[in-house]
Amino acid sequence: MGFLKKLFGGLAAVQQLPVGTITVDRDARIIASTVSSGYPRDLLQIIARDILELLHEARVAQMPLAEISLHFGSLLITARELRGGAIIFLLPQTALLPTPNTSRP
Amino acid sequence: MTPKDINQLVTQIETHIECWKQFNQFITLARAKKYGAADENHFLEIKSIIVQELELIYASVEVVSPAREEVHALVTSAPSLRYLSEMSEGALRGLETQWHKVYIGWHAILGQLKVKQRSAESKTFWGANK
Secondary structure (H helix, E strand, O other), rough: OOOOHHHHOOOOOOOOOOOOOEEEOOOOOOOEEEOOOOOOOHHHHHHHHHHHHHHHHHHHHHOOOOOEEEOOOOEEEEEEEEEEEEEEEEHHHHHHHHOOOOOOO | OOOOHHHHHHHHHHHHHHHHHHHHHHHHHHHHHHOOOHHHHEEEEEEHHHHHHHHHHHHOOOOOOOHHHHHHHHOOOOOHHHHHHHOOOOHHHHHHHHHHHHHHHHHHHHHHHHHHHHHHHHHHHHHOOO
């Protein structure tokens, strides 16, 4: 699966990682999103399509998945099936780490 | 409302209902005190999605029950999994009862829409509404 290639391939500019959640219907249409509206919608659409494809392939192989977690170096994608659609949680790995509290002299 | 609009709304409400199921699964996680930082984050996200989807649905169709206030009261009474895990069993049951009322309410709305969907389909079939 070429998530990173699709997300960043061919793009010269550095792209920030998406933070938030999207729900998509069975046609990969985004229903609701908590990802910043400044984040390119088409990139979210690519992620949604790939996730639905993955869930669909698992169903075809008669091994339906209720949840999938994809651990990239800096991004954790967790998706749960919702009646053909999906809820996709996008969490940069650093988001769960406590913010370092630097003490000032 | 065109048949296409109705179909889209049905799909939207079905997805919304699935989010409510997830909400209940988080209550179960909290009761068992088996959750991590990622679950806590997902719970917050689920609630945000529920509230957003709610407004999208209310903008498309008139919904008497569940009322917006009722849903907001339920969501705000569950600020975090940690909070839920520290609630008494009685309070958790109360929360589940509220959840169940809202959940069934959405199924009733979905059923009404499916009736409309069916009648729109039959009209299209007989050529009265294309």
